[in-house]
Amino acid sequence: MLNKLRTVFFATAFLVLTACASLNPMSAAKTNEQRAYALYGTFVVFEEQAAKLVQSPSVSPSLKQSLRDADARAKPAADGLMAVIDDLIKVQAEVKAGTSSSDRLRIVLSRLDTWYFDTKPKVESLVLAVKGAK
């Protein structure tokens, strides 16, 4: 009976994870800002899942520590991405008002690209840590 239950349990867990894997917010984006939003949003979804897991008594202390450490690695990069977004919103408003050049906008967009590719692997590590803990 327990063996059958285990099979059902793992098959279901696999189904849930497969469903998660097929949902890629980044693939729906068409602009750099949408792509950054999708990445930051993915980070937040999994960070919240990690926060729920560390509050569960059924999760071991070492697993909780792994989740905390994966978040600690990803959070500074995600915050850096947010800082570039703040700059971008400011420069976009300045360009609209005619007080800033489009060259400055191009520089900020290039920084956004750099931060995106710096943040992505760290968010992926957090995603793997959360999926591994489930």
Place this chain on the structure above:
Amino acid sequence: MEILSMLSLLIRGLSVISRDRELGARGESLGRVLDMAALAIERGEDGAAELKALVEKVKEMAEASRDPTVEEWASLKARSDEAHRILSEVPDANP
């Protein structure tokens, strides 16, 4: 995802039935296993639903040719800061 909700409900139901007094300790331990299975499904489903909502939001932005608003960014940042606060409070496993 509706199938998973139904499966979770079914497992919860089986858990209650297995805790019947006639089954004794064996029923109790089976009930605990079933509860854990249902919890795992619900957590996975919860995350998948949030990801699905995010995909829909980004699709909506792409179709409307608009970028995220200041409020949308601020909302995500606030959620991240709260989750990070909870995670930061986790102590070392072997202090």
